[in-house]
């Protein structure tokens with residue numbers, strides 16, 4: 001590891017007084033950044049330690065939603081969300097990630113800004129446009145089993161790894177940011193991440209020195225919810241495919257639907273085309289098929305990940321059908337519904 005200096009941030013107001021040069025990084029739980037530093041993928045010359053920033057460790061239930069401080073740990077947020085029916089997919093997403101030890105350390109801000117798990121990003125002997133722009137993408141012709149099918153470019157096909165972000169996209173969360181100049185701004189999470197395009201090293205809309213202070217989740221009825229993650233092992237593994245979904249039916253009609261996909265996009269994927277088909281329509285297996293077909297029309301595969309569209313289709317159908325079953329069961333219908341699928 002290279003030598004680096006450390007400054008400590010105690011309150012949000014400290015941001016304006018930091019010496020935050022081009023090579024500086026915030027460090028929260030350190031569960032991703034320290035690994036990146038050890039592998040020499042990131043070599044910051046100075047760190048701003050957030051671990052004593054207590055005011056960012058609270059979750060506040062407001063009149064219109066939930067405000068989660070950037071330093072709330074993944075464990076604390078999972079436990080809180082577990083007790084809030086309108087956030088159950090968030091709890092499930094967090095509990096499906098990493099391990100207890102990591103979740104006790106990892107923070108809300110750090111989870112959003114963790115970097116891809118693409119093998120070639122971590123292998124400094126191989127070209128990677130995200131790590132070193134202009135060197136090429138080894139995943140195109142190499143092992144791309146875990147790679148993206150949505151939002152790819154000729155420069156990069158790495159997936160975004162966060163489970164939490166997938167649930168937060170479905171829940172329509174926004175991120176509050178304090179800039180190095182002391183200004184505050186809110187960014188919808190759906191607009192927070194950047195697809196690789198020609199600049200795969202640019203992963204989000206934050207500028208150098210911008211501090212994530214909190215995440216806001218608007219209160220909204222979202223019906224029954226589920227986060228389903230398919231991975232190589234039952235724990236300690238990133239998603240090959242995941243689906244976060246909420247469904248509210250009024251009779252047969254879809255009154256509200258929330259949806260996002262993980263493990264398939266270069267960013268946590270907001271499937272607008274599928275949602276356009278579903279919203280306000282009558283629920284049926286053929287509608288679900290039409291919706292996933294509309295989204296998958298844009299999918300591109302690269303060899304080892306050719307299985308992903310089929311897997312995503314099956315997980316999507318299975319999650320949506322089980323949500324509908326639960327809705328119907330809650331409203332007193334008897335027997336299995338949509339059993340022909």
Ligand SMILES: Cc1cc2nc3c(=O)[nH]c(=O)nc-3n(C[C@H](O)[C@H](O)[C@H](O)COP(=O)(O)OP(=O)(O)OC[C@H]3O[C@@H](n4cnc5c(N)ncnc54)[C@H](O)[C@@H]3O)c2cc1C
Pocket residue numbers: 025026027028029030031032033034050070074096097098099102105106107108109110111112113114115161162163164210211212213236237238239
């Ligand atoms: C073995 C292993 C398995 C894992 N499995 C999963 C998994 O299945 N699913 C999953 O989602 N994640 C998984 N993770 C990733 C884990 O969730 C992240 O490492 C963690 O959430 C990062 O949080 P942190 O606080 O430790 O971030 P740090 O490592 O401290 O920081 C990460 C990045 O965020 C930036 N940052 C941190 N806080 C702020 C802030 N407030 N404002 C601006 N920038 C900030 C840092 O500068 C850095 O660039 C796994 C990690 C490991 C090591």
